[in-house]
Amino acid sequence: GAVVSQHPSWVICKSGTSVKIECRSLDFQATTMFWYRQFPKQSLMLMATSNEGSKATYEQGVEKDKFLINHASLTLSTLTVTSAHPEDSSFYICSASGLAGDPVYNEQFFGPGTRLTVL
Amino acid sequence: DAKTTQPNSMESNEEEPVHLPCNHSTISGTDYIHWYRQLPSQGPEYVIHGLTSNVNNRMASLAIAEDRKSSTLILHRATLRDAAVYYCILRDDNYGQNFVFGPGTRLSVLP
Numbered sequence: 278g279a280v281v282s283q284h285p286s287w288v289i290c291k292s293g294t295s296v297k298i299e300c301r302s303l304d305f306q307a308t309t310m311f312w313y314r315q316f317p318k319q320s321l322m323l324m325a326t327s328n329e330g331s332k333a334t335y336e337q338g339v340e341k342d343k344f345l346i347n348h349a350s351l352t353l354s355t356l357t358v359t360s361a362h363p364e365d366s367s368f369y370i371c372s373a374s375g376l377a378g379d380p381v382y383n384e385q386f387f388g389p390g391t392r393l394t395v396l
Numbered sequence: 397d398a399k400t401t402q403p404n405s406m407e408s409n410e411e412e413p414v415h416l417p418c419n420h421s422t423i424s425g426t427d428y429i430h431w432y433r434q435l436p437s438q439g440p441e442y443v444i445h446g447l448t449s450n451v452n453n454r455m456a457s458l459a460i461a462e463d464r465k466s467s468t469l470i471l472h473r474a475t476l477r478d479a480a481v482y483y484c485i486l487r488d489d490n491y492g493q494n495f496v497f498g499p500g501t502r503l504s505v506l507p
Contacts, residue, residue, distance in 0.1 A: 281439075283439075311494045313497075319499075320483075320497045320498060320499050320500060321434075321440070321497040322497075323494050323496070326494060368437070370439045370440070372439075372440075372494075372495075384442065385494070385495060386442070387432075387439035387440045387441070388439050389438055389439045390437070390438060390439045392437070
């Protein structure tokens with residue numbers, strides 16, 4: 278089956294620093310990748326949608342200058358949390374969809390998540 | 397996307413069947429019914445999906461009402477590893493858009 282990985286799986290950083298999270302589709306090419314955030318005891322909330330080679334589309338209320346998304350290739354998207362603060366501490370999850378016409382196009386495959394703790 | 401309604405939580409005994417209900421009275425003709433589950437501290441995992449007919453796979457069965465306004469995810473023999481939050485999500489698969497997650501049903505499995 279299609280596999281999505283995330284790196285790192287957890288990270289602790291100091292307030293004011295920036296953190297980069299990678300999302301990779303390991304055995305398929307992903308036109309579109311999605312970034313979600315999940316606070317404790319809550320459901321996943323979509324932050325942004327990124328398409329390879331173009332700017333990400335952010336959901337309402339998500340600061341695009343704070344959460345920088347780059348989708349430079351069909352197998353890699355990165356989320357950078359800039360000037361992180363304790364309220365940014367959360368579980369960040371990415372997912373990926375395959376190319377149109379691909380058997381995996383209509384499915385989304387989720388990464389294992391990255392737990393960010395900002396001190 | 398049409399909304400779904402699920403019970404907040406359910407309990408089951410180990411090795412017994414579990415029926416997880418989902419109501420989606422405003423489903424449109426092109427919406428697929430997807431089920432994902434999320435184990436603690438992990439990303440969501442695909443369980444099953446369908447459009448009109450009942451579906452079976454190695455993980456579960458999906459029973460879809462004839463009017464498609466509700467569906468039921470069936471775990472035939474619950475194990476402790478099935479304890480998770482189960483999400484019922486509608487999506488028009490013709491457009492390959494993101495999934496909109498509701499609160500889901502937290503399933504507890506008792507030994």
